[in-house]
Amino acid sequence: xxxxxxxKDKQDRATVEQVLDxxxxxxxxxxxxxxxxxxxxxCISTGKEANVYHATGPDDTALAIKIFKTSIxxxxxxxxxxxxxxxxxxxxxxxxxxxxxxxxxxKEFRNLLRIHTTGTIKVPHPKILKSHVLVMDFIGxxxxxxxxxxxxxxxxxxFDDQPEQNGGEQLxxxxxxxxxxxxxxxxxxxxxxxxxxxxxxxxxxxxxxxxEFNLILKDNxxxxxxxxxxxxxxxxxxxxxxxxxxxxxxxxxFGKHILVGDYKDIFEYITSPTVDDSNCDTVLDxxxxxxxxxxxxxxxxxxxxxxxxxxxxxxxxxxxxxxxxMKKGETELVYTKIMGMKSDMSGPEVVNQPQESSSNxxx
Ligand code: ADP
Ligand code: MG
Numbered sequence: 001x002x003x004x005x006x007x008k009d010k011q012d013r014a015t016v017e018q019v020l021d022x023x024x025x026x027x028x029x030x031x032x033x034x035x036x037x038x039x040x041x042x043c044i045s046t047g048k049e050a051n052v053y054h055a056t057g058p059d060d061t062a063l064a065i066k067i068f069k070t071s072i073x074x075x076x077x078x079x080x081x082x083x084x085x086x087x088x089x090x091x092x093x094x095x096x097x098x099x100x101x102x103x104x105x106x107k108e109f110r111n112l113l114r115i116h117t118t119g120t121i122k123v124p125h126p127k128i129l130k131s132h133v134l135v136m137d138f139i140g141x142x143x144x145x146x147x148x149x150x151x152x153x154x155x156x157x158x159f160d161d162q163p164e165q166n167g168g169e170q171l172x173x174x175x176x177x178x179x180x181x182x183x184x185x186x187x188x189x190x191x192x193x194x195x196x197x198x199x200x201x202x203x204x205x206x207x208x209x210x211x212e213f214n215l216i217l218k219d220n221x222x223x224x225x226x227x228x229x230x231x232x233x234x235x236x237x238x239x240x241x242x243x244x245x246x247x248x249x250x251x252x253x254f255g256k257h258i259l260v261g262d263y264k265d266i267f268e269y270i271t272s273p274t275v276d277d278s279n280c281d282t283v284l285d286x287x288x289x290x291x292x293x294x295x296x297x298x299x300x301x302x303x304x305x306x307x308x309x310x311x312x313x314x315x316x317x318x319x320x321x322x323x324x325x326m327k328k329g330e331t332e333l334v335y336t337k338i339m340g341m342k343s344d345m346s347g348p349e350v351v352n353q354p355q356e357s358s359s360n361x362x363x
Pocket of ligand 2: 213214227
Protein backbone atom coordinates (compact mmCIF):
# COMPACT_ATOMS: atom_id res chain seq x y z
CA UNK A 1 0.00 0.00 0.00
CA UNK A 2 1.43 3.28 -1.15
CA UNK A 3 0.52 5.32 1.89
CA UNK A 4 2.07 2.98 4.36
CA UNK A 5 5.14 4.16 6.14
CA UNK A 6 7.46 1.92 7.99
CA UNK A 7 7.60 3.39 11.44
CA LYS A 8 9.71 0.90 13.27
CA ASP A 9 13.10 2.08 12.08
CA LYS A 10 12.29 5.74 12.00
CA GLN A 11 14.23 6.82 15.04
CA ASP A 12 12.92 10.34 15.17
CA ARG A 13 13.19 10.80 18.90
CA ALA A 14 14.01 14.45 18.32
CA THR A 15 10.73 15.18 16.59
CA VAL A 16 8.93 13.01 19.09
CA GLU A 17 10.32 15.03 21.94
CA GLN A 18 9.85 18.35 20.27
CA VAL A 19 6.09 18.19 20.38
CA LEU A 20 5.88 16.80 23.88
CA ASP A 21 5.48 18.80 27.02
CA UNK A 22 7.84 18.17 29.96
CA UNK A 23 5.34 15.99 31.85
CA UNK A 24 4.86 13.70 28.91
CA UNK A 25 8.59 13.52 28.33
CA UNK A 26 9.05 12.55 31.97
CA UNK A 27 6.49 9.75 31.70
CA UNK A 28 8.18 8.41 28.57
CA UNK A 29 11.59 8.76 30.15
CA UNK A 30 10.47 6.66 33.13
CA UNK A 31 8.96 4.01 30.87
CA UNK A 32 12.26 3.85 28.98
CA UNK A 33 14.52 3.82 32.00
CA UNK A 34 12.47 1.15 33.78
CA UNK A 35 12.80 -1.05 30.70
CA UNK A 36 9.09 -1.30 30.08
CA UNK A 37 9.80 0.27 26.73
CA UNK A 38 13.09 -0.26 24.95
CA UNK A 39 12.76 2.39 22.27
CA UNK A 40 10.29 4.85 20.87
CA UNK A 41 10.33 4.82 17.09
CA UNK A 42 8.41 6.67 14.41
CA CYS A 43 5.11 8.46 14.63
CA ILE A 44 2.13 6.52 13.32
CA SER A 45 -0.45 9.24 13.53
CA THR A 46 -0.89 12.81 14.67
CA GLY A 47 -4.49 13.61 15.41
CA LYS A 48 -6.44 16.38 17.01
CA GLU A 49 -6.76 14.52 20.27
CA ALA A 50 -3.83 12.15 20.33
CA ASN A 51 -0.54 11.21 18.75
CA VAL A 52 0.33 7.58 18.26
CA TYR A 53 3.92 6.30 18.11
CA HIS A 54 5.47 2.97 17.36
CA ALA A 55 7.59 1.61 20.18
CA THR A 56 9.53 -1.51 20.93
CA GLY A 57 9.02 -3.33 24.18
CA PRO A 58 10.99 -6.04 25.98
CA ASP A 59 11.65 -9.14 23.84
CA ASP A 60 11.23 -7.02 20.73
CA THR A 61 7.46 -6.75 21.11
CA ALA A 62 5.82 -4.16 18.90
CA LEU A 63 3.89 -1.54 20.81
CA ALA A 64 1.78 1.50 20.05
CA ILE A 65 1.92 4.47 22.41
CA LYS A 66 -1.09 6.75 22.33
CA ILE A 67 -0.43 10.11 23.90
CA PHE A 68 -3.58 12.11 24.57
CA LYS A 69 -3.27 15.82 24.02
CA THR A 70 -4.17 18.45 26.50
CA SER A 71 -6.39 20.48 24.26
CA ILE A 72 -9.38 22.09 25.87
CA UNK A 73 -11.18 22.82 22.65
CA UNK A 74 -11.70 19.28 21.45
CA UNK A 75 -12.27 17.82 24.86
CA UNK A 76 -15.11 20.16 25.58
CA UNK A 77 -17.10 18.54 22.83
CA UNK A 78 -16.73 15.20 24.52
CA UNK A 79 -18.86 16.18 27.45
CA UNK A 80 -21.83 14.28 26.08
CA UNK A 81 -19.96 10.99 26.28
CA UNK A 82 -18.86 11.38 29.88
CA UNK A 83 -21.82 12.98 31.60
CA UNK A 84 -24.43 10.33 32.20
CA UNK A 85 -21.84 7.63 32.58
CA UNK A 86 -22.25 5.64 35.75
CA UNK A 87 -18.50 5.15 35.84
CA UNK A 88 -17.99 8.88 35.98
CA UNK A 89 -20.92 9.72 38.22
CA UNK A 90 -18.66 11.38 40.74
CA UNK A 91 -18.10 14.01 38.20
CA UNK A 92 -15.03 14.95 36.34
CA UNK A 93 -13.21 18.17 36.15
CA UNK A 94 -14.17 20.18 33.11
CA UNK A 95 -12.02 23.07 34.16
CA UNK A 96 -8.77 21.17 34.41
CA UNK A 97 -7.72 19.98 30.96
CA UNK A 98 -4.94 17.87 32.37
CA UNK A 99 -7.37 15.91 34.50
CA UNK A 100 -9.66 15.63 31.50
CA UNK A 101 -7.08 13.99 29.27
CA UNK A 102 -6.13 11.64 32.06
CA UNK A 103 -9.74 10.65 32.44
CA UNK A 104 -10.01 10.21 28.73
CA UNK A 105 -6.96 7.97 28.58
CA UNK A 106 -8.28 5.98 31.51
CA LYS A 107 -11.59 5.51 29.77
CA GLU A 108 -9.85 4.21 26.67
CA PHE A 109 -7.69 1.88 28.74
CA ARG A 110 -10.65 0.48 30.68
CA ASN A 111 -12.77 0.02 27.58
CA LEU A 112 -9.94 -1.68 25.70
CA LEU A 113 -9.31 -3.94 28.66
CA ARG A 114 -12.96 -4.84 29.01
CA ILE A 115 -13.27 -5.69 25.32
CA HIS A 116 -10.01 -7.60 25.34
CA THR A 117 -10.97 -9.55 28.47
CA THR A 118 -14.38 -10.44 27.05
CA GLY A 119 -12.40 -11.96 24.23
CA THR A 120 -14.90 -11.98 21.37
CA ILE A 121 -13.71 -8.86 19.56
CA LYS A 122 -10.21 -8.06 18.31
CA VAL A 123 -8.69 -4.98 19.94
CA PRO A 124 -5.11 -4.03 20.74
CA HIS A 125 -4.25 -5.36 24.17
CA PRO A 126 -3.76 -2.40 26.53
CA LYS A 127 -0.53 -2.85 28.48
CA ILE A 128 0.34 0.28 30.44
CA LEU A 129 -1.51 3.40 31.46
CA LYS A 130 0.48 6.25 32.94
CA SER A 131 -1.53 9.41 33.21
CA HIS A 132 -2.45 10.37 29.63
CA VAL A 133 -0.03 7.91 28.03
CA LEU A 134 -1.43 4.57 26.94
CA VAL A 135 0.73 1.69 25.76
CA MET A 136 -0.91 -1.12 23.79
CA ASP A 137 -0.15 -3.80 21.26
CA PHE A 138 0.83 -2.54 17.85
CA ILE A 139 -1.43 -3.83 15.10
CA GLY A 140 0.93 -4.30 12.22
CA UNK A 141 3.76 -6.37 10.96
CA UNK A 142 7.50 -5.79 10.92
CA UNK A 143 7.08 -2.18 11.96
CA UNK A 144 4.43 -1.54 9.31
CA UNK A 145 1.09 -0.51 10.71
CA UNK A 146 -1.89 -2.29 9.19
CA UNK A 147 -4.12 0.11 7.27
CA UNK A 148 -7.30 1.65 8.55
CA UNK A 149 -10.37 0.32 6.77
CA UNK A 150 -10.76 3.71 5.08
CA UNK A 151 -7.28 3.44 3.53
CA UNK A 152 -7.52 -0.10 2.24
CA UNK A 153 -6.99 -0.24 -1.51
CA UNK A 154 -9.31 -3.10 -2.21
CA UNK A 155 -8.48 -3.26 -5.89
CA UNK A 156 -4.78 -3.70 -5.16
CA UNK A 157 -5.18 -6.68 -2.86
CA UNK A 158 -3.76 -9.82 -4.34
CA PHE A 159 -6.03 -12.70 -3.54
CA ASP A 160 -3.80 -15.74 -3.53
CA ASP A 161 -6.20 -18.33 -2.15
CA GLN A 162 -9.84 -18.64 -2.86
CA PRO A 163 -11.37 -15.71 -1.01
CA GLU A 164 -13.45 -16.64 2.00
CA GLN A 165 -16.95 -17.23 0.82
CA ASN A 166 -18.38 -16.48 4.20
CA GLY A 167 -20.65 -13.51 3.79
CA GLY A 168 -20.39 -13.40 0.02
CA GLU A 169 -23.62 -15.30 -0.41
CA GLN A 170 -26.06 -12.48 -0.06
CA LEU A 171 -24.47 -10.66 -2.94
CA UNK A 172 -25.27 -13.39 -5.36
CA UNK A 173 -28.76 -13.59 -3.98
CA UNK A 174 -29.12 -9.91 -4.53
CA UNK A 175 -28.12 -10.37 -8.13
CA UNK A 176 -24.86 -8.49 -7.85
CA UNK A 177 -21.86 -9.95 -9.52
CA UNK A 178 -19.63 -11.67 -7.02
CA UNK A 179 -15.87 -11.18 -7.16
CA UNK A 180 -13.09 -11.47 -4.58
CA UNK A 181 -13.29 -7.80 -3.67
CA UNK A 182 -17.03 -7.73 -3.08
CA UNK A 183 -16.78 -11.03 -1.22
CA UNK A 184 -14.19 -9.49 1.06
CA UNK A 185 -16.30 -6.35 1.51
CA UNK A 186 -19.35 -8.46 2.35
CA UNK A 187 -17.28 -10.39 4.83
CA UNK A 188 -16.00 -7.18 6.45
CA UNK A 189 -19.51 -5.74 6.52
CA UNK A 190 -20.67 -8.81 8.38
CA UNK A 191 -17.71 -8.52 10.75
CA UNK A 192 -18.71 -4.94 11.54
CA UNK A 193 -22.25 -5.95 12.42
CA UNK A 194 -21.02 -8.82 14.57
CA UNK A 195 -18.60 -6.45 16.33
CA UNK A 196 -21.42 -3.99 17.09
CA UNK A 197 -23.54 -6.87 18.40
CA UNK A 198 -20.76 -8.24 20.59
CA UNK A 199 -19.77 -4.82 21.88
CA UNK A 200 -23.35 -4.28 22.99
CA UNK A 201 -24.25 -7.75 24.18
CA UNK A 202 -20.94 -9.09 25.47
CA UNK A 203 -19.11 -5.94 26.54
CA UNK A 204 -22.15 -3.76 27.34
CA UNK A 205 -20.66 -0.92 25.35
CA UNK A 206 -21.55 1.28 22.44
CA UNK A 207 -18.47 2.39 20.53
CA UNK A 208 -19.88 5.83 19.65
CA UNK A 209 -17.23 6.56 17.00
CA UNK A 210 -17.44 3.37 15.01
CA UNK A 211 -16.39 3.89 11.41
CA GLU A 212 -13.82 3.07 8.75
CA PHE A 213 -11.55 5.58 10.54
CA ASN A 214 -11.37 3.48 13.70
CA LEU A 215 -11.09 -0.03 12.33
CA ILE A 216 -7.75 -1.55 11.37
CA LEU A 217 -7.68 -4.30 8.77
CA LYS A 218 -5.15 -6.98 9.61
CA ASP A 219 -3.86 -9.37 6.95
CA ASN A 220 -6.59 -8.19 4.61
CA UNK A 221 -9.13 -10.15 6.53
CA UNK A 222 -9.62 -9.31 10.17
CA UNK A 223 -10.94 -6.08 11.68
CA UNK A 224 -9.48 -4.66 14.88
CA UNK A 225 -11.43 -2.05 16.80
CA UNK A 226 -9.52 1.00 18.08
CA UNK A 227 -10.22 4.41 19.56
CA UNK A 228 -12.68 3.52 22.30
CA UNK A 229 -12.12 6.47 24.64
CA UNK A 230 -15.57 7.86 23.88
CA UNK A 231 -17.35 4.51 24.09
CA UNK A 232 -20.19 4.43 26.57
CA UNK A 233 -22.03 1.92 28.70
CA UNK A 234 -25.00 0.39 26.88
CA UNK A 235 -27.33 2.04 29.40
CA UNK A 236 -25.88 5.52 28.98
CA UNK A 237 -28.80 7.90 28.30
CA UNK A 238 -27.62 8.52 24.77
CA UNK A 239 -26.15 5.14 23.96
CA UNK A 240 -28.82 4.28 21.41
CA UNK A 241 -28.35 7.55 19.58
CA UNK A 242 -24.67 6.78 19.36
CA UNK A 243 -25.41 3.24 18.24
CA UNK A 244 -27.71 4.43 15.46
CA UNK A 245 -24.93 6.68 14.29
CA UNK A 246 -22.43 3.80 14.42
CA UNK A 247 -24.76 1.65 12.32
CA UNK A 248 -25.27 4.50 9.88
CA UNK A 249 -21.51 4.82 9.39
CA UNK A 250 -21.22 1.13 8.59
CA UNK A 251 -24.20 1.23 6.24
CA UNK A 252 -22.84 4.21 4.36
CA UNK A 253 -19.31 2.92 4.03
CA PHE A 254 -20.29 -0.51 2.75
CA GLY A 255 -23.43 0.66 0.97
CA LYS A 256 -21.22 2.38 -1.59
CA HIS A 257 -19.89 -0.97 -2.71
CA ILE A 258 -22.23 -3.79 -1.73
CA LEU A 259 -25.78 -4.56 -0.69
CA VAL A 260 -26.58 -3.85 2.93
CA GLY A 261 -29.08 -5.14 5.44
CA ASP A 262 -32.13 -3.34 6.70
CA TYR A 263 -31.16 -0.54 9.06
CA LYS A 264 -33.90 -1.25 11.57
CA ASP A 265 -33.39 -5.00 11.53
CA ILE A 266 -29.71 -4.40 12.29
CA PHE A 267 -30.58 -2.13 15.18
CA GLU A 268 -32.86 -4.83 16.57
CA TYR A 269 -30.28 -7.53 16.02
CA ILE A 270 -27.88 -5.58 18.21
CA THR A 271 -30.24 -4.35 20.91
CA SER A 272 -33.24 -6.66 21.16
CA PRO A 273 -33.30 -8.89 24.25
CA THR A 274 -34.82 -11.58 22.04
CA VAL A 275 -31.54 -11.89 20.14
CA ASP A 276 -28.74 -13.60 22.02
CA ASP A 277 -25.86 -15.95 21.29
CA SER A 278 -28.26 -18.84 20.69
CA ASN A 279 -29.94 -17.22 17.69
CA CYS A 280 -27.76 -14.26 16.64
CA ASP A 281 -26.25 -16.06 13.64
CA THR A 282 -29.68 -17.01 12.31
CA VAL A 283 -30.96 -13.49 12.81
CA LEU A 284 -27.94 -11.94 11.08
CA ASP A 285 -28.09 -14.38 8.18
CA UNK A 286 -31.74 -13.47 7.75
CA UNK A 287 -30.82 -9.79 7.59
CA UNK A 288 -28.02 -10.39 5.09
CA UNK A 289 -30.22 -12.56 2.88
CA UNK A 290 -32.53 -9.59 2.44
CA UNK A 291 -29.71 -7.15 1.74
CA UNK A 292 -30.56 -4.36 -0.65
CA UNK A 293 -28.98 -1.32 -2.19
CA UNK A 294 -28.42 1.40 0.38
CA UNK A 295 -30.82 3.76 -1.41
CA UNK A 296 -33.65 1.32 -0.87
CA UNK A 297 -33.72 2.12 2.82
CA UNK A 298 -33.66 5.88 2.84
CA UNK A 299 -37.32 6.64 3.45
CA UNK A 300 -37.98 4.32 6.35
CA UNK A 301 -34.57 5.07 7.84
CA UNK A 302 -35.51 8.70 8.11
CA UNK A 303 -38.51 7.78 10.23
CA UNK A 304 -36.36 5.50 12.29
CA UNK A 305 -33.68 8.07 12.91
CA UNK A 306 -36.15 10.52 14.28
CA UNK A 307 -37.97 8.12 16.53
CA UNK A 308 -37.27 8.51 20.18
CA UNK A 309 -36.18 5.27 21.70
CA UNK A 310 -36.76 5.03 25.43
CA UNK A 311 -34.28 3.26 27.61
CA UNK A 312 -36.49 2.60 30.57
CA UNK A 313 -40.14 1.83 31.16
CA UNK A 314 -40.63 5.20 32.86
CA UNK A 315 -39.65 6.89 29.62
CA UNK A 316 -42.56 5.33 27.77
CA UNK A 317 -45.03 7.91 28.95
CA UNK A 318 -47.10 8.07 25.81
CA UNK A 319 -47.26 4.45 24.91
CA UNK A 320 -51.05 4.40 24.51
CA UNK A 321 -50.91 7.45 22.29
CA UNK A 322 -48.06 5.92 20.29
CA UNK A 323 -49.94 2.65 20.04
CA UNK A 324 -53.02 4.40 18.60
CA UNK A 325 -50.77 6.26 16.17
CA MET A 326 -49.13 3.04 15.17
CA LYS A 327 -52.50 1.43 14.42
CA LYS A 328 -53.34 4.34 12.18
CA GLY A 329 -49.99 3.90 10.50
CA GLU A 330 -48.74 7.29 11.60
CA THR A 331 -45.74 6.04 13.45
CA GLU A 332 -43.85 2.89 14.20
CA LEU A 333 -43.43 1.45 17.62
CA VAL A 334 -39.73 0.81 17.53
CA TYR A 335 -39.46 0.50 21.24
CA THR A 336 -41.38 -2.74 21.55
CA LYS A 337 -38.39 -4.76 20.41
CA ILE A 338 -35.78 -3.12 22.50
CA MET A 339 -37.86 -3.39 25.62
CA GLY A 340 -38.57 -7.02 24.89
CA MET A 341 -42.29 -6.55 24.41
CA LYS A 342 -44.44 -8.19 21.78
CA SER A 343 -45.14 -5.77 18.99
CA ASP A 344 -48.73 -5.24 20.17
CA MET A 345 -47.43 -4.59 23.71
CA SER A 346 -49.62 -7.44 24.97
CA GLY A 347 -46.81 -8.97 26.96
CA PRO A 348 -43.16 -9.82 27.04
CA GLU A 349 -41.58 -11.36 24.00
CA VAL A 350 -40.43 -14.89 24.72
CA VAL A 351 -36.65 -15.01 24.70
CA ASN A 352 -34.31 -17.81 23.95
CA GLN A 353 -36.40 -20.21 21.95
CA PRO A 354 -34.39 -21.20 18.94
CA GLN A 355 -37.36 -22.76 17.12
CA GLU A 356 -39.04 -19.38 17.21
CA SER A 357 -35.99 -17.45 16.21
CA SER A 358 -37.11 -16.82 12.67
CA SER A 359 -40.46 -15.42 13.76
CA ASN A 360 -38.63 -13.12 16.13
CA UNK A 361 -36.87 -11.62 13.19
CA UNK A 362 -39.71 -11.15 10.82
CA UNK A 363 -42.63 -10.08 12.95
P1 ADP B 1 -7.46 9.44 17.33
O1 ADP B 1 -8.39 9.12 16.20
O2 ADP B 1 -8.18 9.94 18.53
O3 ADP B 1 -6.34 10.32 16.91
P2 ADP B 1 -6.82 6.60 17.33
O4 ADP B 1 -6.89 5.72 18.52
O5 ADP B 1 -7.90 6.42 16.30
O6 ADP B 1 -6.76 8.11 17.84
O7 ADP B 1 -5.40 6.39 16.68
C1 ADP B 1 -4.94 7.20 15.64
C2 ADP B 1 -4.28 6.37 14.55
O8 ADP B 1 -3.16 5.68 15.05
C3 ADP B 1 -5.19 5.28 14.00
O9 ADP B 1 -5.95 5.76 12.97
C4 ADP B 1 -4.22 4.22 13.55
O10 ADP B 1 -3.74 4.52 12.27
C5 ADP B 1 -3.07 4.38 14.53
N1 ADP B 1 -3.16 3.41 15.63
C6 ADP B 1 -3.79 3.59 16.81
N2 ADP B 1 -3.66 2.53 17.60
C7 ADP B 1 -2.89 1.65 16.93
C8 ADP B 1 -2.37 0.33 17.23
N3 ADP B 1 -2.63 -0.27 18.40
N4 ADP B 1 -1.61 -0.27 16.30
C9 ADP B 1 -1.36 0.34 15.12
N5 ADP B 1 -1.80 1.55 14.78
C10 ADP B 1 -2.56 2.21 15.67
MG1 MG C 1 -9.43 7.53 15.52
